[in-house]
Amino acid sequence: MNKLAIIVVLTVVICFLGVSQAQALSNTGEIAVTVTLSTVSIAITAGDETWAIGPVAASTETATAAALTVTNDGNVNVDIAIVCDGSTDWTIGEVAASNVFIMKAQGGEFATTYTYIGASGDLKLDLAPAVAVDDLLLQFTAPTASTSIDSQSITVTLTASAASGS
Amino acid sequence: MFRMKKASCLIIFLIFFSAAFSRLEAAGLSVSPGGFIVNNVTPGITYNLYEKSGIKLSIFNKDDAGHTYTLSVHKPLEVGRMEKGYLEIPDSNWCWFEKDEIKIGPREVGYGNLFIKIPEGEEYYNQHWVATLAIMQKRGKGIGLGLRINVRVQIETESKDDVKGKPAGIIAFKPSTLRFEDVSPGGAQKGSVTIYNNDNKTHVYKITSLLHSLKEGKQRTYLTGSYKMIPDLKWIALDQDSLKIKPQSSCVLSLKLNIPDKPEYHGKKWEELFLVEPEEGLPGFIRVRISDKE
Numbered sequence: 001m002n003k004l005a006i007i008v009v010l011t012v013v014i015c016f017l018g019v020s021q022a023q024a025l026s027n028t029g030e031i032a033v034t035v036t037l038s039t040v041s042i043a044i045t046a047g048d049e050t051w052a053i054g055p056v057a058a059s060t061e062t063a064t065a066a067a068l069t070v071t072n073d074g075n076v077n078v079d080i081a082i083v084c085d086g087s088t089d090w091t092i093g094e095v096a097a098s099n100v101f102i103m104k105a106q107g108g109e110f111a112t113t114y115t116y117i118g119a120s121g122d123l124k125l126d127l128a129p130a131v132a133v134d135d136l137l138l139q140f141t142a143p144t145a146s147t148s149i150d151s152q153s154i155t156v157t158l159t160a161s162a163a164s165g166s
Numbered sequence: 167m168f169r170m171k172k173a174s175c176l177i178i179f180l181i182f183f184s185a186a187f188s189r190l191e192a193a194g195l196s197v198s199p200g201g202f203i204v205n206n207v208t209p210g211i212t213y214n215l216y217e218k219s220g221i222k223l224s225i226f227n228k229d230d231a232g233h234t235y236t237l238s239v240h241k242p243l244e245v246g247r248m249e250k251g252y253l254e255i256p257d258s259n260w261c262w263f264e265k266d267e268i269k270i271g272p273r274e275v276g277y278g279n280l281f282i283k284i285p286e287g288e289e290y291y292n293q294h295w296v297a298t299l300a301i302m303q304k305r306g307k308g309i310g311l312g313l314r315i316n317v318r319v320q321i322e323t324e325s326k327d328d329v330k331g332k333p334a335g336i337i338a339f340k341p342s343t344l345r346f347e348d349v350s351p352g353g354a355q356k357g358s359v360t361i362y363n364n365d366n367k368t369h370v371y372k373i374t375s376l377l378h379s380l381k382e383g384k385q386r387t388y389l390t391g392s393y394k395m396i397p398d399l400k401w402i403a404l405d406q407d408s409l410k411i412k413p414q415s416s417c418v419l420s421l422k423l424n425i426p427d428k429p430e431y432h433g434k435k436w437e438e439l440f441l442v443e444p445e446e447g448l449p450g451f452i453r454v455r456i457s458d459k460e
Binding site: 030031032033034035036037038039040041042043044046068073074076079081121153154155156157158159160161162164 | 194196198201204206226247249250313316317386391
């Protein structure tokens with residue numbers, strides 16, 4: 001009798017565990033991941049290792065002395081957006097003003113003239129794998145005046161994204 | 167007094183623009199994979215992508231100097247573009263990295279482990295979304311170049327036709343994936359999908375093949391698992407190629423599958439995506455999956 005009771009209890013426990021596991025599995029949504037693009041990669045080689053602007057007078061224009069080379073060294077087509085945000089005390093603008101500087105780029109598809117780099121990422125280079133643009137120049141125009149005497153840090157960011165349908 | 171005025175003038179006209187020796191360093195950054203699809207995400211469950219699939223972002227610092235990189239998630243249209251047929255993820259906080267900043271030594275690799283949790287809710291089934299993962303080299307002071315790579319992840323939530331109410335999104339489907347399983351070539355099968363116009367105006371939707379419209383090789387952006395593009399689009403017949411749907415209404419689209427009975431068509435796994443495109447606004451798509459009897 002005792003043996004039978006134990007068997008019944010064990011059977012109930014096993015059944016219960018079985019049901020719990022099935023429920024757990026059915027609630028565990030198994031995801032499937034498919035890699036569609038292998039590597040997005042970007043490299044920059046500076047023609048001139050320094051762009052030592054240092055202290056500059058208001059409204060001064062200064063450009064990189066040598067061209068930069070931007071290479072798509074990955075294996076998918078990429079759009080490279082060139083973006084420049086403001087610094088702590090200055091904003092970027094199309095026209096220099098008090099605390100407003102201009103940053104422009106020239107090269108690749110816009111090689112003939114310096115084009116304004118905004119914060120929107122509208123300025124783009126489209127590069128196929130193993131293709132490089134070797135004539136990228138940057139031009140900075142200082143604000144007409146600054147209310148800050150602190151040095152400012154400005155970054156021109158090159159963002160590589162896989163082109164749609166790469 | 168005169169000296170003070172002179173000093174002010176100097177402050178106005180001499181703008182100290184960063185450290186004296188700002189550098190434009192040669193730099194390089196690679197991220198792999200460059201894009202991926204996560205299928206069958208169930209709302210309400212937290213997914214550790216690496217644990218579930220073995221996939222994590224490999225971030226290669228190709229510089230001779232070590233760098234710190236920030237890892238963040240964004241709505242795709244805020245930072246670029248996205249794949250046609252997908253909508254933006256409604257909230258970028260539904261995906262996050264285990265660490266939002268990592269240090270990677272010179273010529274070394276670091277890893278980014280992604281987590282996904284879509285809130286619980288019937289409306290979040292049957293969704294096709296894109297989120298953008300941004301990997302950015304953190305810069306120090308001074309003027310310089312920064313590198314950033316955006317990786318788009320296509321997130322598809324679990325396809326279900328027995329959920330209550332309307333699925334979320336300005337255009338939505340129920341189910342979002344139509345599965346034809348254990349198909350025998352030579353026999354016809356039918357299926358249907360409800361298309362929802364969740365906009366506030368009437369739309370006329372044109373229904374076309376997405377995969378067959380792409381250039382050869384570009385289908386990999388949409389194909390999942392071991393599925394291949396269906397060889398002949400004529401094998402899937404739609405009862406309508408355009409639908410007019412009133413605001414906040416829905417319409418049913420029927421599909422009929424008929425694969426010719428040839429030995430080479432047995433044991434195959436095929437997919438087709440039908441783009442449902444309004445005359446104005448973002449399109450959506452229906453994924454059709456066919457797995458043949460072995």
